[in-house]
Amino acid sequence: MLDALAALPFWQAFLALFAAAMVRSNGTYWVGRGAVAGWGRYRGEHGAHGELGARAETLLRRLGPVAVTLSYLTVGIQTAVHLTAGVMRMSLRWYVPAAVVGSALWAVLYATVGLAVVQAWLAAEAGSWWGVAVVGLVVAAAVAATVVRRRRRTPPGERPVPSGGHPASSLGRPTS
Known part of the structure; x- marks a missing residue:
């Protein structure tokens, strides 16, 4: 394309x-x-x-x-x-x-x-596997930096439900 x-x-x-x-x-x-x-x-x-x-x-x-x-x-x-x-x-x-x-x-x-x-x-x-590896590492570092920055801004009591929680509870809906 x-x-x-x-x-x-x-x-x-x-x-x-x-x-x-x-x-x-x-x-x-x-x-x-x-x-x-x-x-x-x-x-x-x-x-x-x-x-x-x-x-x-x-x-x-x-x-x-x-x-x-x-x-x-x-x-x-x-x-x-x-x-x-x-x-x-x-x-x-x-x-x-x-x-x-x-x-x-x-x-x-x-x-x-x-x-x-x-x-x-x-x-x-x-054709360069090193280039692909470097790009992968840069992307992983950017994602990690974003996650860390957002976690620092969000107070512990307001963080989303961890991935083991009920899906509806993280959306603010009743879990009945």
Whole structure:
């Protein structure tokens, strides 16, 4: 897939990436928009919807549509911003232009620098088990660092139920 995109002229790669970004972000927005009723029932009246959702909501309340545009330049909170924009029922008059600008920025970045970097990395690592091992170690270290950081932020009494607990109890539902 990446090879096919990298082989295209810039404008074709840009259009393909732009379309993919628009479909994904608008799809996520509409899932959030449609999930408003279920979101309230599942998460309770207080609107507690996790750290990532709370960060996205804070960004949207502070920056409005600018948060949508800037989310395309982030990793990790992009989907939460679009979903939360839908849940918060951000007006399409504001959401769509912000999504168009953000999708265009994202497509330009990936059609130029992004694809070139990924293609160069894959070419350098092709056939090298050491390269695969190093990438695996980097991913494992990143996951471990994220888990440790989140555990430090969460007080012991508020940590989720360990994996031996009843699944419904970790969702805040009655376990009857």
